[in-house]
Amino acid sequence: MTQWDINQLFRTYHARLRHFVQKRKLAWYTADDIVQDTFLRVVATPSLPDVKYAQSYLYRTAQNLVVDHFRRERILKFVPDAEKSLEYVASDSPLPDQIVWSRQELRRLQSAINKLPASTREVFVLARLEGKTYAEIGEKLGIPPQTAFSRMVRALTLLRDQTKIDEKN
Amino acid sequence: MMERSNAIFENPPADDVSEQAIYWFALLLDGAETDQDRQAFARWIEADETHRQAFLDIERLWAGTSSLDMSEPARTLGRRAFLGAGLAVGLVGAAGWYGRIIPHHPFADFAASRGERRNITVMPGIQAELASQTSLSLVQNQFGQTGLALHEGEVFIEHDGRQPGFFVQAAGLVTRPREAARFDISHYDAGGDVIAANGSLDVTLNAGHHSILPGQAMSFAPGDMGMPRPVDLAVRLAWRQGKLVFVGDPLAHVATVLQRWQPGKIIVLGEQLKKRPVTLVVNLDRTADILPLMGKALNVEVDQIGRYLTILRAA
Structure with a gap:
C-alpha cells in the first residue's frame, strides 16, 4: 500500500471533483463545500484503500455527499421549522461539528459495516453507494420493497448498536 | 409512491426514540414517502428535543459511512484484512439478538407498536386483536376473496361467520375458519403457531392440508407444517388478558418473548442459562419490573446497559 499524499491528490483532483459535483446542479458554494468535505473525510478516514484506488474513492465519497445534500434539502422542505429542528442540515458551515467523525469513531463504524450480515449489507450498499430506492x-435482489426497507432499518440499527457497544468497551 | 395506509403512523413506530429515528430516516431516504408520512415526520421531529437529537444522530451515522469501504468481503480479503486489522470485535456474541429489532412493517394497513395491544374491526364480522409489534394488511386472493396477511407478530381473530371466504395468510400458510371461529396466529422469523380457540380451522401450505380443532395448535415454519396438538389455551392466549405465562420454558425463549413487549434487547449469556426452565407470569403493564425481579428469582445477574440492552448472566 502506498501512502496517500493528500496535498498531491488535492492538487490533482480538486478542480475535476468540483466540476463533477457542480454538474449535479448545486450552488457553487455548496459544490466547493462538498469538495472540501470530501478531502476532509479522506484525512479523517483511518483505513484508506491503496492509493491506486484514490480517484474512484474520491469520486464516490463526493457522490455520496452530493446525494446526502439533496436528501437533506428535500427533507427540509417539509419540516416547517427546519432551521430549528434540523439545524445542522440548514447550517452554512461546510463541515458542521455534528457530522465530524473522529478516526476512532470511523474505525468503529468501518468495523460495524464489515460485520453486517450479507443480505443486510447488500441493501445498505445499494442504497448508500448507488442511491437506489427500495x-x-x-427488483434487483428479487425481494419485496418492504423487505428492502426492513433490511435498511436493520442495517442502521446494527451500525448504531455496534458503534455504541464498541464505544463502551 | 408505494401505496399504504397511514394507520401505522398514528402510533409511533417504536417506544424507543432512537428506533423511531432510524425508522424515519430509512423511510425518508427512499424519497417514496407519502405526504402523510412527511406530515407525520414533521410532527414527530418537532414533538420533542430528543426526537430531533435522535434523528441527527442517525444522520450523522449515515454521513459517517460516506467515505468508508463497502467492498464485498469475499472478494477483497487482502484489503479487508488490512482494514479490519486491530479493529474491536463487538460484544454481540449472543446470536439472534438482532432478530426482533425492526419495530414495524412500514407498509402494513394495521399495526400495533411495541408494548401495545390493539383491537380493530377488519371488516364486518371480523375483529382482530393485535399483540405488541404486530403488523397486518388486507389482501385479496385470486378468487377475489378478502383476507389478512400477517407480516409479523401475533393476532387473535374473531370471525362471526359473515365472511365465508375470509382467510389469514402468514409465511405461505393459509388459515381459513370453517364457520364462525376464534383463533390466534403468530408469525415470527423462525415460524409461528395457529391456535383454534373456538371453531375449526383448515390450514394449507403448498400442497399440504390439516384441520385444527378447538383447543389444538399447530406450528409452522416457512415451507413446513407440524401436526395439530392439544394446547393450553389459557396459557397461550394469556397475552390478551395482559399477561405472559411461561411454564417451564427455557430462559432464552422467555427473553425472546419479553423483548417483543418492552423496549430494548435482552441477551442471555451462556448455553446453560439459556436452557434454564422458567415458570413465570408477567404483567404486561409492568414489564419494566420484570427483569430485576426475574434476576432475583432465578439468581441471575441482570446488567442494564443504557436503555437498549439488558444482559442476563449466571450469578
Missing part, C-alpha cells in the same frame, strides 16, 4: 433494490 423498489429498485427489491
Whole structure:
C-alpha cells in the first residue's frame, strides 16, 4: 500500500471533483463545500484503500455527499421549522461539528459495516453507494420493497448498536 | 409512491426514540414517502428535543459511512484484512439478538407498536386483536376473496361467520375458519403457531392440508407444517388478558418473548442459562419490573446497559 499524499491528490483532483459535483446542479458554494468535505473525510478516514484506488474513492465519497445534500434539502422542505429542528442540515458551515467523525469513531463504524450480515449489507450498499430506492433494490435482489426497507432499518440499527457497544468497551 | 395506509403512523413506530429515528430516516431516504408520512415526520421531529437529537444522530451515522469501504468481503480479503486489522470485535456474541429489532412493517394497513395491544374491526364480522409489534394488511386472493396477511407478530381473530371466504395468510400458510371461529396466529422469523380457540380451522401450505380443532395448535415454519396438538389455551392466549405465562420454558425463549413487549434487547449469556426452565407470569403493564425481579428469582445477574440492552448472566 502506498501512502496517500493528500496535498498531491488535492492538487490533482480538486478542480475535476468540483466540476463533477457542480454538474449535479448545486450552488457553487455548496459544490466547493462538498469538495472540501470530501478531502476532509479522506484525512479523517483511518483505513484508506491503496492509493491506486484514490480517484474512484474520491469520486464516490463526493457522490455520496452530493446525494446526502439533496436528501437533506428535500427533507427540509417539509419540516416547517427546519432551521430549528434540523439545524445542522440548514447550517452554512461546510463541515458542521455534528457530522465530524473522529478516526476512532470511523474505525468503529468501518468495523460495524464489515460485520453486517450479507443480505443486510447488500441493501445498505445499494442504497448508500448507488442511491437506489427500495423498489429498485427489491427488483434487483428479487425481494419485496418492504423487505428492502426492513433490511435498511436493520442495517442502521446494527451500525448504531455496534458503534455504541464498541464505544463502551 | 408505494401505496399504504397511514394507520401505522398514528402510533409511533417504536417506544424507543432512537428506533423511531432510524425508522424515519430509512423511510425518508427512499424519497417514496407519502405526504402523510412527511406530515407525520414533521410532527414527530418537532414533538420533542430528543426526537430531533435522535434523528441527527442517525444522520450523522449515515454521513459517517460516506467515505468508508463497502467492498464485498469475499472478494477483497487482502484489503479487508488490512482494514479490519486491530479493529474491536463487538460484544454481540449472543446470536439472534438482532432478530426482533425492526419495530414495524412500514407498509402494513394495521399495526400495533411495541408494548401495545390493539383491537380493530377488519371488516364486518371480523375483529382482530393485535399483540405488541404486530403488523397486518388486507389482501385479496385470486378468487377475489378478502383476507389478512400477517407480516409479523401475533393476532387473535374473531370471525362471526359473515365472511365465508375470509382467510389469514402468514409465511405461505393459509388459515381459513370453517364457520364462525376464534383463533390466534403468530408469525415470527423462525415460524409461528395457529391456535383454534373456538371453531375449526383448515390450514394449507403448498400442497399440504390439516384441520385444527378447538383447543389444538399447530406450528409452522416457512415451507413446513407440524401436526395439530392439544394446547393450553389459557396459557397461550394469556397475552390478551395482559399477561405472559411461561411454564417451564427455557430462559432464552422467555427473553425472546419479553423483548417483543418492552423496549430494548435482552441477551442471555451462556448455553446453560439459556436452557434454564422458567415458570413465570408477567404483567404486561409492568414489564419494566420484570427483569430485576426475574434476576432475583432465578439468581441471575441482570446488567442494564443504557436503555437498549439488558444482559442476563449466571450469578
